[in-house]
Amino acid sequence: MSDLTASPDEGVARVARLRTDVSHSARIWNYWLGGKDNYPVDQEVGDQILSFVPALPRSARADRQFLARAVRLVGQEAGVRQFLDIGTGLPTADNTHELAQRIDPSSRIVYVDNDPLVLTHAHALLTSTPEGVTDYIEADVHDPEAVLAGAARVLDFDRPVAITMLGVLNFVLDTDEAVAIVHRLLDAVPSGSYLVITHPTTEVDGEAMTTAVDYWNANGSAPMTLRSRAELLRLFDRVELLEPGVVSCSRWRPDAAEEEIVDVTQFGGVGRKP
Numbered sequence: 009m010s011d012l013t014a015s016p017d018e019g020v021a022r023v024a025r026l027r028t029d030v031s032h033s034a035r036i037w038n039y040w041l042g043g044k045d046n047y048p049v050d051q052e053v054g055d056q057i058l059s060f061v062p063a064l065p066r067s068a069r070a071d072r073q074f075l076a077r078a079v080r081l082v083g084q085e086a087g088v089r090q091f092l093d094i095g096t097g098l099p100t101a102d103n104t105h106e107l108a109q110r111i112d113p114s115s116r117i118v119y120v121d122n123d124p125l126v127l128t129h130a131h132a133l134l135t136s137t138p139e140g141v142t143d144y145i146e147a148d149v150h151d152p153e154a155v156l157a158g159a160a161r162v163l164d165f166d167r168p169v170a171i172t173m174l175g176v177l178n179f180v181l182d183t184d185e186a187v188a189i190v191h192r193l194l195d196a197v198p199s200g201s202y203l204v205i206t207h208p209t210t211e212v213d214g215e216a217m218t219t220a221v222d223y224w225n226a227n228g229s230a231p232m233t234l235r236s237r238a239e240l241l242r243l244f245d246r247v248e249l250l251e252p253g254v255v256s257c258s259r260w261r262p263d264a265a266e267e268e269i270v271d272v273t274q275f276g277g278v279g280r281k282p
Contacts, residue, residue, distance in 0.1 A: 250277075
């Protein structure tokens with residue numbers, strides 16, 4: 009089953025909202041991962057950012073690999089069958105629903121984003137197994153009430169839910185607000201739920217990353233911020249943080265077959281709600 013349907017009018021409205029003259033983080037991420045869902049402005053800004061931090065594509069790959077390992081842990085080892093993926097980004101290989109439904113085809117996944125290009129691709133590509141559900145809601149991370157209201161159409165908040173927030177809380181500039189958003193989401197799910205977060209940091213190539221973010225904030229569609237590891241730990245203050253804690257994504261329970269482990273700017277962690 010899939011709830012990804014849209015009327016022609018909705019599709020026209022989404023296309024009308026697309027900005028091809030302003031770079032967008034999801035499209036730049038797609039460009040760095042070798043995708044084709046980006047525009048010249050994304051390539052231009054993406055290349056300029058790489059001139060400051062050439063290793064960022066490695067961070068993008070490490071982020072995707074982290075997602076796969078985290079979903080495997082939550083789905084296979086912990087038995088969670090519901091996922092709330094906030095800040096979906098553009099579909100690539102091994103999206104959350106593919107990873108989760110590979111473990112159990114009946115898994116239910118709700119994707120959340122507020123970018124019209126992401127929404128258009130989600131309706132076309134984020135399809136479900138017959139046994140499960142894959143849904144997409146258009147909402148902003150700054151409005152957790154809207155996120156939860158939309159997700160409640162598909163997810164049962166009386167059963168454990170894995171909340172995944174990869175590379176999205178960096179668009180919440182105030183750390184107190186980011187913590188409050190995480191707390192509100194956790195308040196809505198029961199014990200045994202999981203929190204999965206990745207976030208760009210100042211922990212690796214800090215000076216170059218700061219320069220890159222300053223450039224992005226002058227040229228991108230939405231301002232973002234970097235955080236220290238200490239600040240990221242605050243996001244996990246209501247869950248039991250799993251080993252090895254909040255670390256470079258490349259060092260979070262790496263698979264033996266992955267490329268040489270090198271610290272990347274993207275840090276991640278997984279916690280369980282007690």
